[in-house]
Amino acid sequence: MSAPRTTAVAERMGRLGTETAFAVSAEANEWRNLGHTVYPFHLGDMDLPTPENIVEAAFHAIRDGKTGYCPNAGIPELREALAADVGASHGVAYEPENVAVQPGGKPVIEKFLLTLMNPGDEVLYPSPGFPIYESQIEFLGGVGKPYGFVPGERNFLLDFEAIEAAITPRTRLLVFNNLHNPTGAESPDEEIEALAELAVKHDLFVLSDEAYWDVRYSGRSKSIASLPDMQERTVILYTFSKKFAMTGWRLGGAIGPKELIAHIATLNVNQESCTTHFIQWAGVEALTGDQSGAEQILRVLQERRDAAVELLGEIPGVTCYRPEATFYLFPDVTGLMERKGLETYDELRRAALEQTGVSFCTRLHFGRALPGEEDRYVRFAYSGISTESIREGLGRLKEWAQ
Numbered sequence: 001m002s003a004p005r006t007t008a009v010a011e012r013m014g015r016l017g018t019e020t021a022f023a024v025s026a027e028a029n030e031w032r033n034l035g036h037t038v039y040p041f042h043l044g045d046m047d048l049p050t051p052e053n054i055v056e057a058a059f060h061a062i063r064d065g066k067t068g069y070c071p072n073a074g075i076p077e078l079r080e081a082l083a084a085d086v087g088a089s090h091g092v093a094y095e096p097e098n099v100a101v102q103p104g105g106k107p108v109i110e111k112f113l114l115t116l117m118n119p120g121d122e123v124l125y126p127s128p129g130f131p132i133y134e135s136q137i138e139f140l141g142g143v144g145k146p147y148g149f150v151p152g153e154r155n156f157l158l159d160f161e162a163i164e165a166a167i168t169p170r171t172r173l174l175v176f177n178n179l180h181n182p183t184g185a186e187s188p189d190e191e192i193e194a195l196a197e198l199a200v201k202h203d204l205f206v207l208s209d210e211a212y213w214d215v216r217y218s219g220r221s222k223s224i225a226s227l228p229d230m231q232e233r234t235v236i237l238y239t240f241s242k243k244f245a246m247t248g249w250r251l252g253g254a255i256g257p258k259e260l261i262a263h264i265a266t267l268n269v270n271q272e273s274c275t276t277h278f279i280q281w282a283g284v285e286a287l288t289g290d291q292s293g294a295e296q297i298l299r300v301l302q303e304r305r306d307a308a309v310e311l312l313g314e315i316p317g318v319t320c321y322r323p324e325a326t327f328y329l330f331p332d333v334t335g336l337m338e339r340k341g342l343e344t345y346d347e348l349r350r351a352a353l354e355q356t357g358v359s360f361c362t363r364l365h366f367g368r369a370l371p372g373e374e375d376r377y378v379r380f381a382y383s384g385i386s387t388e389s390i391r392e393g394l395g396r397l398k399e400w401a402q
């Protein structure tokens with residue numbers, strides 16, 4: 001009898017990336033299980049409860065029998081509510097046919113690429129950035145073209161020159177994440193306008209990842225989709241995950257030109273049939289019901305932001321912007337690494353965890369470093385840690401740095 005064959009995994013699996021932040025989480029949990037205190041700044045998950053009216057709406061929908069299949073593109077009530085909500089906040093007209101409901105925001109990335117990208121097409125995407133862009137582009141046979149950021153006066157700015165220089169006749173798509181994970185950066189109006197001009201000039205389709213659209217403490221968000229000639233070439237990634245603390249519910253949407261949305265809905269048929277029926281009713285309540293829960297979430301996040309920015313600012317060798325949106329901080333830790341004689345990101349991360357309990361991701365969890373990138377950055381997420389623990393953890397980090 002011959003030996004059992006080892007599993008012959010398809011070649012494409014070698015191109016599939018992952019979110020290495022989950023490995024940091026596993027390491028932090030291991031450290032905690034050994035009896036140590038851990039201050040979890042590593043994951044973009046939330047420790048805040050979903051607002052009660054949304055939870056109730058889900059229970060009600062289950063009891064009301066909303067447990068069978070439903071339309072592939074989403075229940076009409078949710079498509080309508082999303083079209084109205086996003087239309088109003090973007091100042092453009094969307095109809096229910098512009099919306100395909102999804103099981104989270106993340107699937108929009110893959111479905112956008114499946115719908116628009118041919119093998120060999122080049123796709124511009126941010127690095128540092130949400131790691132799933134690069135993973136899906138390469139998995140699906142595209143060619144990823146990362147673009148970076150440069151430090152500005154109040155926050156990071158797009159490395160616009162690098163974006164322009166990277167465009168070739170094969171460039172078809174642009175992934176633009178504003179407000180940005182992991183930097184917390186927000187593009188000023190001029191930057192969004194210049195990017196839109198570039199998209200029109202080079203006939204690029206845009207994935208506008210707006211996962212953090214409403215996670216902001218002052219000012220107003222602006223979308224590339226609302227600029228002239230852009231609505232027809234932009235698909236918006238919408239998610240309920242962050243604004244309503246619904247990360248585990250898996251509810252989001254793709255919002256864009258009707259023809260593209262129809263293709264995305266056909267992908268829904270092939271992949272999940274439909275997003276969980278009763279969860280969609282909770283989404284209707286989230287958008288159209290009482291908003292005090294979402295407002296309370298923002299108040300808590302803002303208090304955490306203030307505490308974290310203040311304390312990071314006191315740590316020698318660390319400099320940090322004060323973003324008005326998202327729940328991420330992306331401090332420059334070049335000086336801290338020099339002070340501690342640490343060479344690599346991993347050395348920094350392990351030393352901080354083992355000597356202070358503070359756990360965070362580094363720049364390399366958000367894509368490969370780009371040529372010429374010299375300064376060192378790490379990401380602090382404050383969505384899953386209380387203000388009290390922020391103060392305690394960053395206090396320890398400060399003592400360690402001194």
Ligand SMILES: Cc1ncc(COP(=O)(O)O)c(C=O)c1O
Pocket residue numbers: 044104105106107130177180181209211238239240241247251252
């Ligand atoms: C920039 C960005 N886009 C998309 C997502 C996906 O969010 P979800 O699938 O939970 O809706 C995330 C989640 O962290 C994100 O940070």
